[in-house]
Amino acid sequence: MFDDGQEKPEASTQGKAVGIDVGLTHFAITSDGSKFDNPRFLTKHEKNLKRKQKQLSRKRKGSNNRNKARKKVARVHRKITNCREYFLHKLSRRLVDENQVIVTENLNVKGMMKNHCLAKAIGQVGWGMFMTMLKYKAEQDGKTYLEVDRFFPSSKTCHVCLNQVGSLPLDVREWTCNNCHTKHDRDINAAINIREEGLRHLTCGTRDKAVQRGLGGFPHERLRQEAYRQTVSRSNRGRKKSTTALVSG
Numbered sequence: 001m002f003d004d005g006q007e008k009p010e011a012s013t014q015g016k017a018v019g020i021d022v023g024l025t026h027f028a029i030t031s032d033g034s035k036f037d038n039p040r041f042l043t044k045h046e047k048n049l050k051r052k053q054k055q056l057s058r059k060r061k062g063s064n065n066r067n068k069a070r071k072k073v074a075r076v077h078r079k080i081t082n083c084r085e086y087f088l089h090k091l092s093r094r095l096v097d098e099n100q101v102i103v104t105e106n107l108n109v110k111g112m113m114k115n116h117c118l119a120k121a122i123g124q125v126g127w128g129m130f131m132t133m134l135k136y137k138a139e140q141d142g143k144t145y146l147e148v149d150r151f152f153p154s155s156k157t158c159h160v161c162l163n164q165v166g167s168l169p170l171d172v173r174e175w176t177c178n179n180c181h182t183k184h185d186r187d188i189n190a191a192i193n194i195r196e197e198g199l200r201h202l203t204c205g206t207r208d209k210a211v212q213r214g215l216g217g218f219p220h221e222r223l224r225q226e227a228y229r230q231t232v233s234r235s236n237r238g239r240k241k242s243t244t245a246l247v248s249g
């Protein structure tokens with residue numbers, strides 16, 4: 001992945017930490033409250049794609065026209081892929097530039113793809129690719145990327161008092177904690193929990209090499225959370241961005 005011949009910088013965790021939750025309405029939601037729309041590239045190009053596929057199916061096998069029609073279909077596919085990659089590069093670049101520690105949720109994207117209702121939507125948002133980009137951009141810049149366990153209840157836990165609600169159906173976008181009465185935006189609360197969980201790993205986990213994929217979950221502990229808070233507030237001396245973006249955007 002580091003084919004530019006440069007040494008990979010030492011990973012540092014000094015600086016701003018961000019938790020990122022991914023979704024369908026919004027592609028990404030951050031712990032500092034930013035929401036990034038999900039650009040549905042496939043939906044946008046769907047009509048065009050369907051038409052070109054239909055044209056292709058009408059052409060006689062082995063004919064010149066069939067070959068031309070096939071190229072047209074391929075061109076639409078390429079366009080969709082390019083748009084998606086551009087979007088993912090741009091967003092991951094921005095998040096890595098703005099933060100020193102990037103925490104996401106370790107999603108079972110392949111498992112989710114088996115659920116056909118969601119498959120199309122998930123397939124086109126490209127979360128897996130997004131996380132791969134965050135990871136290698138962070139590594140290139142000497143930043144820390146980690147994923148917290150996907151069974152960690154990021155949505156159902158109140159980030160203020162750590163109270164857990166029993167169930168939170170997907171259509172509930174806002175909820176109020178019945179313990180501390182904080183009103184939560186579902187996604188932002190989840191993103192904050194993802195960040196806190198990641199920081200817990202960094203402070204309590206294996207000290208130097210906590211930056212790995214698929215770390216197991218830690219139970220919530222209030223005391224430890226305090227420690228992370230301090231870690232974060234202490235850490236505004238993140239190192240300067242030293243990258244010339246290898247990928248444009």
Ligand SMILES: [Zn+2]
Nearest residue numbers: 158161177180
């Ligand atoms: Zn609460």
